[in-house]
Structure formats: structure tokens, C-alpha cells
Amino acid sequence: MHPWPATPEQAIALQEELRHQVDPTDSGAEPPRYVAGLDVAYDGDRLAAAVVVLQELREVDRAVVLGRTTFPYVPGLFAFREIPALVEALGRLRITPDLLVCDGQGLAHPRRFGLACHLGVLTGLPSVGVAKTAFVGSWAEPGPSRGATSDLVLDGEVVGQVVRTQNKTKPVFVSVGHRIGLGTAVERVLGLTPRYRLPETTRAADHLCRQALKGSS
């Protein structure tokens, strides 16, 4: 396929090329049976990537991969740091997810190709990005109650939604990854946050990669 970039310049060139393959529509948005959460934990140059698959908020599959960082953290190129290990973990699942819930941005990215878009395009699976903080764009504070939203705007374009997933808690930043529309993406995120600020998928993956990293040191 494509050679994995070794420099920031090559990484940006790859994003510019792949961004055109993103499908920002509901083409793969049938209510998902299997929803996967993905996350990576670090300890120096060691890392643990985890994927946890939930069916109706109950875990039905999981995979963890231990490895080492191969790319530095550069704002805008975050995906190159986590994708190799995450793709390997996805390959170790028994169940193929119907939706990937990524810890980071999708279209809410300088080149409209954040981690969620990249993972979606590489796997061909529907994906959404759920970030804890904003990266690009401007927005208004959404209302105080769960379900309230406001547009995340970049260059006059709505690239995501700021979503209040719990009453009086900081909102999360939801953006389209691949094969799902923004409205549906927000709907899915709200369905995954019945109790906490972050999706149950993200929480499960976060716990798994952290314990895996510790248990391997």
C-alpha cells in the first residue's frame, strides 16, 4: 500500500492524499451491534494499544498490543503515533466492529484528517472521533444539560459538534471519522455515555491499555 512516513513532511503528504477518501455520510451508519473503543497508553517509549468491543455496552471482545513509539507527538500528526499499534490490535479481534470510537479528532483537524478519519479509511469501517479537548475551530459553550450541543466551526465550515454528555460536566468534541454523518455520530456518542462524560468504549479501552502497560513493566 503506502510506505509508512518517516518524517513529518511525508506524514502530511499522506494525509493530503488520503483525506479525499473520507466518506462523511451515513453510508455505514446502520445501528451498530459491535462498537469498539480504542486507546493507547505510554511509558517513555513503550506503549500499549487496546481495543475493546462492546455489544449493548457489554464487553464481547478485546485485544491489546505492546510496542514502542515510532513517531513523536506532533499536533496534527497524532495518528502516526498510534495507528500502527491500533491497527495491529484491531487485527487480533475475533469480532469485526461495526463502529470505531476513537480517542481524538476526525474531521476537526487542520487538514480534515484526524485519527478517526485515518483509522476509518485504513480499515474501511465506520468511525467517529471523540476528543476531550478542542484542537481546531471555534465554538460556543453548549447548554448545561446532557444532550446539549453547539457547532465546532473551522473556516466557516461545521467540522464537529461540542457535546455535553452529562449535566454540568465539560463537553466532548465529536467529529466524523468515516462512513457516518455528524448527526448520527453525536447520536451514537450519547448512546455510549449513559453515566459518564466519556463513552463506555473509550473508558474500557483506557483501562485495558493502562493495566496492560503496568503489568508488562
Next chain:
DNA sequence: GCGACAG
């Protein structure tokens, strides 16, 4: 030129 900057 000066800050800001997913995790």
C-alpha cells in the same frame, strides 16, 4: 512575528 497546539 507571537501564541496555540488531539494524546
Next chain:
DNA sequence: ATCTTGTCGC
């Protein structure tokens, strides 16, 4: 991401 205790509030 990670460094880090207690504490305020539901």
C-alpha cells in the same frame, strides 16, 4: 500522554 492528594459535590 504523564507527573499527582485531597477534596468538593452529586
